[in-house]
Amino acid sequence: MADVEATKSLTGLLNGIAQKTYYNNEDITEELLKTELYPELSQENFNALHERMKGILKSIAVADMDHGQLEAFLTAQMKKQGGGGMSEAQATSLSRFWKSQRARVRDSLLAQSRWEPGLRGLTWRVDLQTSCSRSQEEEAPGGPVALLELELGRSSQNSEYVCLECDEAAFNRVLDKMADIQRRIDSVVHSS
Template sequence: MAHVETAKPLSGLLNGLAQRVYYKNSDVTEELLRNEFYPEVSRDEFKALHEKMRGLLKAIAAADMDPAQLEAFLTAQTRRQGGGGVSADQAAALTRFWKSQRGQVRESLLAGSRWEPSLRGLTWRVDLQAASRGGAAPSGPVALMELELGGTGQDSEFVCLEFDEGKVTQVLKEMADIQRSVDGLVHSTQSF
């Protein structure tokens, strides 16, 4: 497979894989990458290279490897016997690619793990009603909360909530219950 290891085609393949896997560019297909960068290589040989590079990129990205981790990982890969390892040229291409694309790949993975729409902002206040002219007693404090919600690339949407004292107490109790549940999960996973 020595003839498929030149730097330019391999860099193109890695960038194409990133476009498809991390940047969700559906126009980039396996066939397009083969025709563009490795037209002289058989389909089977290209498929093997494509899958190997895709798997390596996924491992590197999933671990969000820093330069030292990447070097150790690729050194181990170059020492593997048989078809599972990488050549020094492939390791160098992967290093160059990761150095230039790590931030963008990381952002893409983070964006894909966020719930949409997300909470962009929160403002709140407590209003106290004064006695009215008719002598009616004030009804008690009212908490007003405004949530700013929005998805990536979308305008914000605002939701206004109004709580009386009983509802505020109920919300605080439910939040305390959630916190206890989260704490219990954290403590149980830390005991492993």
């Protein structure tokens, strides 16, 4: 019976750590976790357990371990000597937790690593310049222009739209910059 309670407490602790760290639930605190899950444990022992599980969970999440990697990692953790090891019950709890939460933790980490606001969409077309689209002093009406519409937004909000108008030379500069960005990204990806 004690093993069942220990497993439930550890599962609750892992869920609490995930709620706070990966799902940004501000209501979850270390004090709440200790009070609800480990009231008999000293503060020092709880802090050690909490930090250890938080570190292990971070290692698993950052590596986005699949089942095989997780099993090898947990086996290595169980074999550690000198009190730094993990019990089989703890390994089982971690394995069950990761199996059920892997996709959600991964999505959360990806969302946290994105720049906001982000580019959600881009549409463009070539049109003829009209006399109201630019001042009469710049150019005579009737030349081709590129009309770009950028859809920008944060993940939890409605989109905002920015419309740009540029002539052929400006549009070619934009294309050159985008090609340069792509080359730089490719060089980083291929050098890794």
